[in-house]
Amino acid sequence: MSGRPKLVLASGSPRRLALLNQAGIEPTALRPADVDETPIKGELPRACANRLARAKAEAALKALQLDDDLRGALVLTADTVVAVGRRILPKAELVDEAAQCLRLLSGRNHRVYTAVCLATPKQTFRQRLVESRVRFRRLTEEDIKAYLDSGEWRGKAGGYAVQGIAGSFVVKIVGSYTNIVGLPLYDTVALLSGEGFPIRDGWLNAG
Numbered sequence: 157m158s159g160r161p162k163l164v165l166a167s168g169s170p171r172r173l174a175l176l177n178q179a180g181i182e183p184t185a186l187r188p189a190d191v192d193e194t195p196i197k198g199e200l201p202r203a204c205a206n207r208l209a210r211a212k213a214e215a216a217l218k219a220l221q222l223d224d225d226l227r228g229a230l231v232l233t234a235d236t237v238v239a240v241g242r243r244i245l246p247k248a249e250l251v252d253e254a255a256q257c258l259r260l261l262s263g264r265n266h267r268v269y270t271a272v273c274l275a276t277p278k279q280t281f282r283q284r285l286v287e288s289r290v291r292f293r294r295l296t297e298e299d300i301k302a303y304l305d306s307g308e309w310r311g312k313a314g315g316y317a318v319q320g321i322a323g324s325f326v327v328k329i330v331g332s333y334t335n336i337v338g339l340p341l342y343d344t345v346a347l348l349s350g351e352g353f354p355i356r357d358g359w360l361n362a363g
């Protein structure tokens with residue numbers, strides 16, 4: 157990989173790695189960033205996503221200063237927030253949180269914001285925020301119970317995974333699908349290309 161800039165994906169999300177790989181991008185290393193992801197009281201969803209993606213990038217860059225092999229690497233982070241209006245839904249860790257999310261999302265529109273941040277060793281930060289709109293069908297109590305039993309909701313923003321069983325809840329998506337899964341690929345590839353990261357032919361003039 158001589159000449160190609162090193163890239164650290166500062167994420168513990170296997171979905172984000174899989175999406176990067178789908179675009180032919182193999183990070184040099186994975187270094188999940190350890191930040192407090194609690195939204196600030198009254199914070200708007202897009203501000204929360206932007207703030208957390210940046211915080212993850214700053215934490216990852218700081219950690220890399222101690223790593224001789226990766227000190228000069230680009231750092232890529234992302235943060236996904238699911239919201240109904242101004243209300244930010246939690247990243248479900250408890251079954252009751254997931255149940256509350258699903259009942260709130262049932263039969264209505266919601267938005268998914270993913271902020272992507274690309275940081276350089278010179279401490280420059282380039283960021284994009286992408287919004288997707290999603291509409292769920294009405295969920296019966298049976299739907300909700302079955303989904304809670306699946307455990308798929310664990311660790312997911314809004315308590316669901318569109319790439320999994322919850323794909324059957326979706327009646328409409330406006331905007332990027334990969335953005336909902338956790339990484340808006342078009343914008344991520346554009347950010348990387350802007351920093352001179354080599355991109356496989358055809359990926360940049362995708363619509």
Ligand SMILES: Cc1cn([C@H]2C[C@H](O)[C@@H](COP(=O)(O)OP(=O)(O)OP(=O)(O)O)O2)c(=O)[nH]c1=O
Binds near residue numbers: 167171188234235
């Ligand atoms: C809405 C939605 C979210 N998600 C996932 C994407 C993210 O992994 C997670 C949102 O939480 P994030 O805090 O954005 O990401 P993370 O904690 O999983 O990983 P890291 O912070 O280390 O990068 O929810 C799905 O997998 N499918 C979906 O449909």
